[in-house]
Structure formats: C-alpha cells, structure tokens
Amino acid sequence: MTKLSKEIFKAYDIRGVVGKTLTQETAQLIGQALGSEARARHVKAMVVGRDGRLSGPDLAAAIAKGIRAAGIDVIDVGMVATPMLYFAAYELGTLSGVMVTGSHNPPEYNGFKMMLAGDTLSGEDIQALYQRIVAKDLASGEGSYREHDIADAYLERITGDIKLSRPMNIVIDCGNGVAGAFAPTLYRRLGCKVRELFCDVDGTFPNHHPDPAKPENLADVVTALNKTDAEIGLAFDGDGDRLGVVTKEGNIIWPDRQLMLFAADVLERNQGAKVIYDVKSTRLLAPWIRDNGGIPVMARTGHSFIKAKIKETGALMAGEMSGHVFFKERWYGFDDGLYAGARLLEILSRVDDPSALLNALPNAISTPELNIKLAAEGENHALIAKLQETAVFDGAEEIITMDGLRVEYRDGFGLARASNTTPVIVLRFEADSEEALERIKADFRRTLCAVTDAALPF
Known part of the structure; x- marks a missing residue:
C-alpha cells in the first residue's frame, strides 16, 4: 500500500510536498476516500479544478481517477x-468539488480544498x-468524466451584478498565480x-510570493x-481566494479594515444582519x-470554519485577517478574492478620492x-494547550480561547494561536498607544518565555 503521511491532513485542507508527502498515488487514494464519503452523503458528481502550479495537472488527474473509482x-x-x-459546484448543481491548490505555499507544495453537499470539509x-x-x-x-469551461459563466455572473459608478484606474498584481488568467x-x-x-x-x-498578507x-x-496615474491597487494570492488592497499613497488596507467598508455597505441595505470576523x-x-x-460575531480563523459559522448564524458577510472575504448578500457565501475586489471597486467608484x-x-x-x-508538526498546538491551562496575564479583562488565546486589555x-497549516505560533498585538502596545507585548513575552525557549519575533 502507498505510504500515507498523516501530517498532510490539516485542519481545513490537505497539503504536502509534491513527490514526498503528496504523490499521485496518495492523491488517487484521497480521491477514492473523498468519493466514498460523497456516496455516503448521497452526492452523485463532483467538480475538479486546479490552480497554476506545475504539479496541478498530474494531481488533478490522479484525484479525479480516485473519485471515479x-x-x-x-x-x-x-x-x-x-x-x-x-x-x-453551485452553478452545475453538484454542491461538491475538490480544488487542487497549494494556495500561497512555496512552489513545491500542493494540496486539496474539498466541498461535499455544500459543506467545506474541515x-x-x-x-x-x-x-x-x-x-x-x-x-x-x-464514475463518468467530462470537461466543462466555467470561466464565462463566472465572469458574466459578476459583471451582471456589479456596476461601477465611474470607470476606475487600477493596478492588479496576481503574483504569477492563477488569478492572472x-x-x-x-x-x-x-x-x-x-x-x-x-x-x-x-x-x-519567479517575481514574488503570491501572498498579499505579507x-x-x-x-x-x-x-x-507611485509611478503611474492608477488610483488603487489590488493583489491576489496564489489561488485567487484572498485580496490585498493598497491606496494611492502606498498604505496597505489590511483585511479587517476592508471588512469595515464592506460591512457598512451590506448593512446599509440589511439592518440587523450579522457580520463575522476572525480572532x-x-x-x-x-x-x-x-x-x-x-451584529458582530467573532469566529475561529480558517476559511472552512468561517463558512460553517455563516451557515450556523445566517450572517450576510464575513472576513478574516488573512484576506479571505465572504459575501452571502448578492453572492454564495464562499471566499472569493476576485469578487471581493469587484465589490470594493463598486464602493470606491462612488467617490472621487478612493484612497x-x-x-x-x-x-x-x-x-x-x-x-x-x-x-515539529503539532508542537504549536501542544504549546497553546499548555498556555491555556497555565498562563496568567497581568491586567487582562477577558481571555477568549475559541482559537488559541486572545487576551483583551x-x-x-x-493574540497567540496555533497555525493550522504550518508548525508556528501566530501572534498579533494591537493597542491604543505605543506604550500600551509595548506593555501588552511584554506581558506575552514573559508568558511565552515561561513555556518555550523558541526565538520570539518581538
């Protein structure tokens, strides 16, 4: 039997190094397991797509072979x-599919994002x-096999819904990812x-990594x-589900601030609607x-967790700090960097100075x-579990543990949370003043040094 690496089965997708932890044989087995689960959920057909990675065609063929088997x-x-x-998956009525993508990981990686009967697997x-x-x-x-070109239907669905108040002059950076097509x-x-x-x-x-979060x-x-008369800049990650935004002066508008603009727009038409954001x-x-x-709703980080929360709460809008934006109003509730960019331009086109x-x-x-x-894999989750049990934070008013530790002062x-894709602890700090920011960082530094001797980035 093909050697199967358990560590490629992540929290919200499957991801590994091509030819090492992720082979065509492994992909075929995963396809057959996915197809078996599809049958258990009374699914008859699945859509298969791939991003622009070099390993995409072979892995897509292998997982499709497994699904059909x-x-x-x-x-x-x-x-x-x-x-x-x-x-x-929505347009063709399957509500089920698998995307062969390594997202923003380095070129040697690839993996699968999966959806069955309308649920993103996690x-x-x-x-x-x-x-x-x-x-x-x-x-x-x-199982049978056929090919289908979805591009025109997708583009027509967006251009049929979104209308700009005036023509916009924009820069787009696709980082050589599939969004460029x-x-x-x-x-x-x-x-x-x-x-x-x-x-x-x-x-x-070849130019830069396709990750607008950096x-x-x-x-x-x-x-x-700076060098042209373009008024706004948009950037996309490797598989086109995340959006980066830059103003004329070169200010990065991080996704949590983008969400403010999107939320205000959606709530103008839908008072009382829920809006989800991540920790x-x-x-x-x-x-x-x-x-x-x-109504604000905080949720765990992760595109599949956010989509589940949208279903659970009936929220019309969601976003997370990594750049995934989810519109349920006028759209389907999945994360879409290209569509989010279009919605942003619709809002910005109403004003003379978008920046x-x-x-x-x-x-x-x-x-x-x-x-x-x-x-090592898993070390980050063990460390966070230990912190949740033992850590004491000076002056904390609330400690939220839905996804690591978010300590409110x-x-x-x-924030300290375990990444679900790589063996790292993710940190973020925010405060009303530089002095407060340094105090909060010092509190976390003290707490982290008590449980790990790993190098701290702050």
Whole structure:
C-alpha cells in the first residue's frame, strides 16, 4: 500500500510536498476516500479544478481517477481560481468539488480544498478521510468524466451584478498565480483601466510570493501606484481566494479594515444582519459593526470554519485577517478574492478620492502577523494547550480561547494561536498607544518565555 503521511491532513485542507508527502498515488487514494464519503452523503458528481502550479495537472488527474473509482462522476473545469471551483459546484448543481491548490505555499507544495453537499470539509471530516484510507473503507464503482469551461459563466455572473459608478484606474498584481488568467478580463469588463503586474500564470512564482498578507509582496503594487496615474491597487494570492488592497499613497488596507467598508455597505441595505470576523481582527470592528446597525460575531480563523459559522448564524458577510472575504448578500457565501475586489471597486467608484475613503477607516496601532517557528508538526498546538491551562496575564479583562488565546486589555489585545497549516505560533498585538502596545507585548513575552525557549519575533 502507498505510504500515507498523516501530517498532510490539516485542519481545513490537505497539503504536502509534491513527490514526498503528496504523490499521485496518495492523491488517487484521497480521491477514492473523498468519493466514498460523497456516496455516503448521497452526492452523485463532483467538480475538479486546479490552480497554476506545475504539479496541478498530474494531481488533478490522479484525484479525479480516485473519485471515479468510488463511483462518483467527475466534471473537470481545468485551471481555475479556487472561488471559480466553488462557483462551478453551485452553478452545475453538484454542491461538491475538490480544488487542487497549494494556495500561497512555496512552489513545491500542493494540496486539496474539498466541498461535499455544500459543506467545506474541515477538522474531523478531513481526519475521517485519512481513517477511511487506513481502514480500506473505500467504495468502488465507475464514475463518468467530462470537461466543462466555467470561466464565462463566472465572469458574466459578476459583471451582471456589479456596476461601477465611474470607470476606475487600477493596478492588479496576481503574483504569477492563477488569478492572472481571469482578473484582468474581469476588471476590464467592469470598465476599469487595468495595469497588470505578474498576471502570466507561472507555478515557479519567479517575481514574488503570491501572498498579499505579507507587506513585502505588495512592494511592486506600491511602486506602480507611485509611478503611474492608477488610483488603487489590488493583489491576489496564489489561488485567487484572498485580496490585498493598497491606496494611492502606498498604505496597505489590511483585511479587517476592508471588512469595515464592506460591512457598512451590506448593512446599509440589511439592518440587523450579522457580520463575522476572525480572532486575529482589530477590536475596532465590533463597535463599527454595531454603529452601522449590525451584529458582530467573532469566529475561529480558517476559511472552512468561517463558512460553517455563516451557515450556523445566517450572517450576510464575513472576513478574516488573512484576506479571505465572504459575501452571502448578492453572492454564495464562499471566499472569493476576485469578487471581493469587484465589490470594493463598486464602493470606491462612488467617490472621487478612493484612497481618502479607505484611509479614513478607523485604525489602531498594531503589529503585522508575527510567527514563532517551532521544530515539529503539532508542537504549536501542544504549546497553546499548555498556555491555556497555565498562563496568567497581568491586567487582562477577558481571555477568549475559541482559537488559541486572545487576551483583551482595557487598551488593546494580544493574540497567540496555533497555525493550522504550518508548525508556528501566530501572534498579533494591537493597542491604543505605543506604550500600551509595548506593555501588552511584554506581558506575552514573559508568558511565552515561561513555556518555550523558541526565538520570539518581538
């Protein structure tokens, strides 16, 4: 039997190093386990898509072969952005699909994001696939195969709904990810003048890493805005489900502040609606949502957890600090960087100075996301569990433990949580003043040094 690496079965997707922990044989087994689970949920067909990584075609063919071996029909939509795979699952009526993507991981990685009967798989559901393979609890059959081009339907659905009040002049940076195959067309169809940066799809990512959560990856957008008459910059991650935003002056509008603008727009039409944000987000969000007539809901970080929370609460809008934005109003409730960019341009096109509108959003003194790198898989979760049991924080007013430790103080917050994709502790700090920020960081430094000798990034 093919050697199966348990560590590739993550909290909200499957992800590994191609040829090592993730092989074509492994992909086929995962496909058959996924197909078996699909049958248990009375699913008849699944959509399969892939991003622009070099290993994508082989892994997509392998997982499709496994799905069909379980007796499930496959509709292959080819190279698409992750949100286009989700769109295809709705549009083609399967409500089920698998996206072959390594998201923003380095080029040697790839993996699978999975959806069955309208639910994005996460946590125990993903572990259950591993257990199916180990127990050889695999259905068999002969599923059919066909190809389908979803791009035009996707672009028409967005351009049919979103109307700009005036033409916009924009820069887009796709980081050589798969969004480059579709974003320029989309924004031109919306009436924008588009300057393209790295929109040719290249799975080696030769220019910069396709991760707009890291400021260094937005440097080319900042330069382009400075040197041209473009008024706003958009950037996308490797599989197109996350959005980065840069103002004319080169200010990065982090996703929790983007969510303020989106929430205000949605709540203008839907008073009393719930808006979800993740534990990494600014504490200025909750009062902003309330002031705009909404109900704020904090949730665990992770696209599949957020989607589950949208279903549970009936929220019309959600966002997380990493750049995933979810619209249930006028859209399907899945995370879509291309669509979020279009919604943003719709709002910004109503004003003469889009950057002024973005810069005026409430802001706090904060750190970017900081990472403590640990040696082994699982070490980060063990460390957070220990902190939850033993840590005492000076002056804490509330400790939220839904996803690590978010410690609320009268004048700020600190966060330590275990990443669900890599063996790191994710940290973030925010405060009303520099003095408060340093005090909160010192409190966390003291607490962390008591349980680990790993190098701290702050």
